[in-house]
Amino acid sequence: MTLNQFRNMFPDEGACRKYLEKVIWPSGRVCPHCGCLSSWRLQSNSARSGLYECSACAGQFTVTTKTPLHSTKLPLQTWLLALYFIIYSSKGISSVILAKWLGVNQKTAWKVGHAIRTMMTVHADSIGLLSGVVELDEKYLGGKPRFQHGVKHPRGKGTKKTCVHVAVSRKGSVRAGVIPGDSYAVLAPHVKRFVSLDARVMTDQLHAYMALGKEFSGHESVNHGIKEYARGKAHVNTAESFNAIQERAKQGVFHYVSRQHIPRYESPRVFRRQFSFESSCLV
Numbered sequence: 380m381t382l383n384q385f386r387n388m389f390p391d392e393g394a395c396r397k398y399l400e401k402v403i404w405p406s407g408r409v410c411p412h413c414g415c416l417s418s419w420r421l422q423s424n425s426a427r428s429g430l431y432e433c434s435a436c437a438g439q440f441t442v443t444t445k446t447p448l449h450s451t452k453l454p455l456q457t458w459l460l461a462l463y464f465i466i467y468s469s470k471g472i473s474s475v476i477l478a479k480w481l482g483v484n485q486k487t488a489w490k491v492g493h494a495i496r497t498m499m500t501v502h503a504d505s506i507g508l509l510s511g512v513v514e515l516d517e518k519y520l521g522g523k524p525r526f527q528h529g530v531k532h533p534r535g536k537g538t539k540k541t542c543v544h545v546a547v548s549r550k551g552s553v554r555a556g557v558i559p560g561d562s563y564a565v566l567a568p569h570v571k572r573f574v575s576l577d578a579r580v581m582t583d584q585l586h587a588y589m590a591l592g593k594e595f596s597g598h599e600s601v602n603h604g605i606k607e608y609a610r611g612k613a614h615v616n617t618a619e620s621f622n623a624i625q626e627r628a629k630q631g632v633f634h635y636v637s638r639q640h641i642p643r644y645e646s647p648r649v650f651r652r653q654f655s656f657e658s659s660c661l662v
């Protein structure tokens with residue numbers, strides 16, 4: 380969708396509200412207080428637009444009640460525009476840039492960005508297991524830059540950096556998650572939560588993968604220790620490039636990502652891959 384198409388689709392608050400109602404209540408209004416399916420629109424002059432009253436609990440609600448947009452003071456158009464920018468930017472957008480583009484202050488843009496990233500969390504249970512050829516790889520994110528003020532900081536394993544694991548299907552879908560280490564005990568349950576045992580997995584020669592690979596229908600590994608990065612169709616380049624973009628986004632866009640927020644910064648990229656937005660990017 381181009382920015383012009385976006386403007387035509389969402390010319391005013393009414394259009395944005397109608398769109399959200401269609402997406403959030405695809406089979407009709409649901410009271411967010413009690414789950415009742417029967418409610419009526421409040422149409423008095425004092426009622427806010429889009430306000431409904433439940434016929435069972437008499438609670439009042441709008442389409443944003445009990446969502447991350449609950450009690451928002453921002454126009455819905457601003458929220459949808461922020462969503463548009465975040466979806467279409469391949470490496471993400473910092474809150475400073477988002478603030479400029481939306482015309483809000485940086486603190487507000489930070490909160491909007493985080494709420495949207497939370498909403499973009501793709502729940503593994505709702506989209507099934509990865510199958511076919513699946514590449515597994517891990518990446519250590521966070522901490523200080525490798526070179527800073529003449530000091531060389533260590534990288535990767537053995538540091539206090541956060542380990543992010545990715546499983547990338549060569550069909551396109553990705554699952555990413557933060558894990559507390561890269562031992563078999565940690566990796567095995569994590570990977571099996573996302574990847575079908577029928578899959579053919581591709582890995583490097585980390586000890587845990589060599590044991591874990593035997594539990595899948597096929598396993599091939601490349602030996603990075605001897606600079607082997609591909610052997611025929613055996614490689615983890617897709618997973619590594621996914622991780623590399625995340626690293627560049629951290630360095631070039633966000634500059635600093637705290638450990639507690641890393642999963643949220645992964646969400647938009649996983650979401651984009653899942654719903655095929657990766658090919659059309661703003662940045």
Ligand SMILES: [Zn+2]
Pocket residue numbers: 410411412413414415433434435436437438
């Ligand atoms: Zn109710």
